[in-house]
Amino acid sequence: MKIYSNSRWSLDLPAxxxxxxxxxxxxRERVEARWPQWPVIEAPPASDGELALVHTPAYIARVRDGTLSAAEQREIGFPWSPRMVERSRRSVGATIAAARAALAEGVAVHLAGGTHHASADKGSGYCVFNDCAVAARLMQAEHARRRRDALRIWVIDLDVHQGNGTAEIFQGDPTVHTLSLHGARNFPFRKVAGDVDVDLPDGTGDADYLAALDAALLQSWAAQAQQGAPGLAFYLAGADPHEGDRLGRLKLSAEGLAERDRRVFAALQAWRVPVAVTMAGGYGHDIDVTVELQVGTVGLALTAWWGGSDRAAHVQTGP
Known part of the structure; x- marks a missing residue:
């Protein structure tokens, strides 16, 4: 399984x-230590041409050239710097690489990504470019060069915040189906309707969340089956529904989040849909708790696809 990261392009943010x-x-360090047989790969940055499959040339130029207004930078949440541009390009590049690997092998992971608040002409909520949207459009374009039919995409967004940018980009497009479970009273406060949206009240715990997820997956799959099965999924496996998250407002336990991942991976396997996994959000009071939750997602992806092989012993136990 291929695992990608852009962590070496970290930003020096204000105190x-x-x-x-x-x-x-x-x-990245914990994944490399736990599964040394699965090397973490640094993907190349996305090009202007790849970004332009989703984003307007004017917006790409403002990001690239450092001419974002003060208001645009506040909405993104990061001060502009050349390193911010490079990190954002590499985040998209890593999800592109994960999507290609998923199509070839069934599953791949990007240890960041899920920048779902970025829309075509602006960034928002710590999202500069929309990595899953760009990767989806590029995979569709590459597929179209080889085949006559369209590559259908399924976006399963389980970050606690609704993917308003992704919903806006793909609104009205029958080749991309978006599913989002998110906090009803959480950011963004103006939601953009996707194909299946589930608004969850503050304090939602494991049982209610998992019941809502099961129903939403079935509803989403049934809606797509009318047009044709998806050929690729993007799973935004946010850790921010966890009860210890500063920004989440939901109450999932660590086991509840793990069960969420198991159910998503089991459904995708049952329906034979390859998946590129991104980590999306996670803002725990204890950053190490967030990291361990995301390590768990990586482990469950490995186990789901490689659990029957000789390599599974390493996947399940680590060093």
Missing amino acids: GHRFPMPKYERL
Whole structure:
């Protein structure tokens, strides 16, 4: 299984900044230590042409050239710097690489990504470019060069915040189906309707969440089956529904989040849909708790696809 990261392009954020930038390097280190037989790969940055499959040329130019307005930078949540541009390009590049690997092998993981608040002409909520949207469009374009039929995409967004940018980008597109479970009263406060949206009240715990997930997966699959099965899924496996998250407002336990991942992976396997997994959000009071939750997602992906092989012993136990 291929695992990708852009953690070496971390940003030096101002003291007290709410975004937990150190988690990405810690996640990479723990994944490398636990599964040394699965090397973590640094993907190349996305090009302007790849970004332009989703984003407007004017917005790409403002990001690239450092001409974002002060208001645009506040909405993104990061101050502009050349390193911010490079990190954002590499986040998209890693999800592109994971999507290609998933199509070839069934599953691949990007240890960041899930930047679902970015829309075509602006960034928002710590998201500069929309990595899953760009990767989806590029995989569709590459598929179209080989085949006459369209590659259908399924976005399963289980970050606690609704993927408003992704919903806006793909709204009205029958080749991309978006499913989102998110906090009803959480950011973004103006939601953009996707194909299946499930608004969850503050304090939702394991049982209610998992019941809502089961129903949403079946509803989402049934809606797509009318047009044709998806050929690729993007799973945004946010850790922020966890009860210890500073921004989540839901109450899932660590086991509840693990069961969430198991059910998503089991459904995708049953329906034979390859998946590129991104980590999306996670803002725990204890950053190491967030990292361990995301390590768990990686382990469950490995076990789901390789659990019957000789390599599974390493996947399940680690060193």
